[in-house]
Amino acid sequence: MSQDLLRLTDVTIEFGPPKKPIRVVEGVGFSVAKGESVGLVGESGSGKSVTSLAIMRLIGGRVVQGRIELEGRNLLDLPASALPEIRGRDIAMIFQEPMSSLNPLMTIGDQIGEALLLHGWRDRTARRDRTIEMLHLVGIPNAEGRLGAYPHQFSGGMRQRVMIAMAVACAPKLLIADEPTTALDVTIQAQVLDLMKKVRRELGMAILLISHDLGVIADVCERVIVMYAGRVVEEADIRTILTRPQHPYTRGLLRSVPRRNHEAERLYQIPGSVPPAGSVRQGCPFRDRCELSVSRCAEEMPPMFRFGSSQSAACWVTAAAEGVAQAGAAA
Amino acid sequence: MTASIDPALQLRPQPSAFTTLRRVILDRPATIFALIIVILFVLVAVLAPWIAPHDPLAQSILDVNKPPSAVHPVGTDQFGRDVLSRLIYGSRNSLIFGFVSPVLAAILGTSLGVIAGYFGGIADRIISRVIDLLLAFPELLLAILIAAVLGGGFWNVVAVLTVAFTPGFARVARASTLAVKQEPYIEAAVAVGLRTPMIILRHVVPNIAAPIVVLTTLWIASAIRLEASLSFLGIGTQPPNPSWGNIIRDGLNNLFGSPWPIIGAGTLITLVVLAFNLIGDAVRDALDPEASR
Numbered sequence: 001m002s003q004d005l006l007r008l009t010d011v012t013i014e015f016g017p018p019k020k021p022i023r024v025v026e027g028v029g030f031s032v033a034k035g036e037s038v039g040l041v042g043e044s045g046s047g048k049s050v051t052s053l054a055i056m057r058l059i060g061g062r063v064v065q066g067r068i069e070l071e072g073r074n075l076l077d078l079p080a081s082a083l084p085e086i087r088g089r090d091i092a093m094i095f096q097e098p099m100s101s102l103n104p105l106m107t108i109g110d111q112i113g114e115a116l117l118l119h120g121w122r123d124r125t126a127r128r129d130r131t132i133e134m135l136h137l138v139g140i141p142n143a144e145g146r147l148g149a150y151p152h153q154f155s156g157g158m159r160q161r162v163m164i165a166m167a168v169a170c171a172p173k174l175l176i177a178d179e180p181t182t183a184l185d186v187t188i189q190a191q192v193l194d195l196m197k198k199v200r201r202e203l204g205m206a207i208l209l210i211s212h213d214l215g216v217i218a219d220v221c222e223r224v225i226v227m228y229a230g231r232v233v234e235e236a237d238i239r240t241i242l243t244r245p246q247h248p249y250t251r252g253l254l255r256s257v258p259r260r261n262h263e264a265e266r267l268y269q270i271p272g273s274v275p276p277a278g279s280v281r282q283g284c285p286f287r288d289r290c291e292l293s294v295s296r297c298a299e300e301m302p303p304m305f306r307f308g309s310s311q312s313a314a315c316w317v318t319a320a321a322e323g324v325a326q327a328g329a330a331a
Numbered sequence: 332m333t334a335s336i337d338p339a340l341q342l343r344p345q346p347s348a349f350t351t352l353r354r355v356i357l358d359r360p361a362t363i364f365a366l367i368i369v370i371l372f373v374l375v376a377v378l379a380p381w382i383a384p385h386d387p388l389a390q391s392i393l394d395v396n397k398p399p400s401a402v403h404p405v406g407t408d409q410f411g412r413d414v415l416s417r418l419i420y421g422s423r424n425s426l427i428f429g430f431v432s433p434v435l436a437a438i439l440g441t442s443l444g445v446i447a448g449y450f451g452g453i454a455d456r457i458i459s460r461v462i463d464l465l466l467a468f469p470e471l472l473l474a475i476l477i478a479a480v481l482g483g484g485f486w487n488v489v490a491v492l493t494v495a496f497t498p499g500f501a502r503v504a505r506a507s508t509l510a511v512k513q514e515p516y517i518e519a520a521v522a523v524g525l526r527t528p529m530i531i532l533r534h535v536v537p538n539i540a541a542p543i544v545v546l547t548t549l550w551i552a553s554a555i556r557l558e559a560s561l562s563f564l565g566i567g568t569q570p571p572n573p574s575w576g577n578i579i580r581d582g583l584n585n586l587f588g589s590p591w592p593i594i595g596a597g598t599l600i601t602l603v604v605l606a607f608n609l610i611g612d613a614v615r616d617a618l619d620p621e622a623s624r
Contacts, residue, residue, distance in 0.1 A: 084525065084526050087522055092522065101515040101516050101518075102516055103516045103520070103538070114523070167522075
């Protein structure tokens, strides 16, 4: 598949002292096509943020194994001095904390302009025009008059818009959004998600959206990758995930989403909690919380099984029930 | 409610640092007094050759140990030199030492502190140990030690005071950098593709500037005091060049002949040091409103 923009293969990330490493992410592989929007979903501690930071090479942990390829080039092989070229120009990132992700002492015009200057926009007037254009795009009224405003003069939702403007100013090929709406209230959240869809449409970039909220993912993404305890457990397009989830963990996640028609009934929760990072050495990491688990689950880590053309999941039990084969060498 | 602009989008006015500074100064008469003293001090030092009534080095055997008079408003010393002129010229030394050493120390200390705080690891360990070592030494003792090795003279005294002040700045800069480094906007700057030197210059240093500025103002007073102490001990400004410190030293030998040099220089040192301390307090309160109560 040559049109993959980003491809992760067998990525394993360790933290802690090299002699006693803690594996936080293990054997993660997925890809994002050009212009595609992909959601990365999972509980806290599932390794989704660490994985996304590893793509930008922004983590303190070590990627001990695997490849992270951007248009066929392995980012892990690049020297540290080459990274600033890629950050912001090819891959941009927006973070969870809009309140503190902008430098309080710089005007927003300067901060967006700084990103542009870094990636080759030498002309002052062109930079200014582009900054205004970006602020318009993200829906800041009176963009021209706001260039000289400081972050404290904006509300949280407005700051997240400025962050998005800053991230997409250089028209990156991939935008990684790490829980961009978690810190915002629901109405602003909907606005920011709409904005991300709009920005993606207009600039034609791919989005990797990290969230623990399947609703957010379903709103923006075409495809979903479910992570659990540092592994990918299911991958499918959004419609399939919502209608026919195959991994018991995905099913549990879906059942625990509150719905309007569920009256006076206690909301489902997956029993137990995520095992601490690195504690599962053998078998399926989800088995202790799984209603379907069989003896095989404790012995062998299930590989990815292919359920139809666009879906794969790592579960012995559902794979046997559906009678499907192990996914090809690609998994 | 007007329909046109969402209130959440309106610019909220925020008092500027200048407004706050003005309010803090006007709230306290003592600060106005201090400001006047400092302005006078700077003017006198700058204009010394034009306002001094006599040559500060000119001796006159006929005018030894005179009390104040119309010709010599603060009297004369044991060599018949005009004390007022010596005090006026002495203010130049105090001014230069008072500003040069703290500013040099601020630049040097901030650089070291930011490097230690931002990069951590071995750089931090080396810099922090050196800072601890220097901090364990009393400033004056350190100054005497270095002067004993290098000798007196202008640049040696400046170097001594700079070395003495640097650890304080480095420690404050390091601690502030550690805090700022954790801020998401630093991570965001990395993610946008900024290289480390630019991150430090544009995003770290401006955000740690406030405590550094306060420290600089407060240490101008200490520098003036220390220069006087060193000159008094004979390792600062060398006679016959006047400095408030060595005017007192000379006066001490001749306390009963003429007390005027000591009275004059002592008053000036007290006034100027007090004024700078008051201004330092005002700047601190202006930059950090929480510290004012």
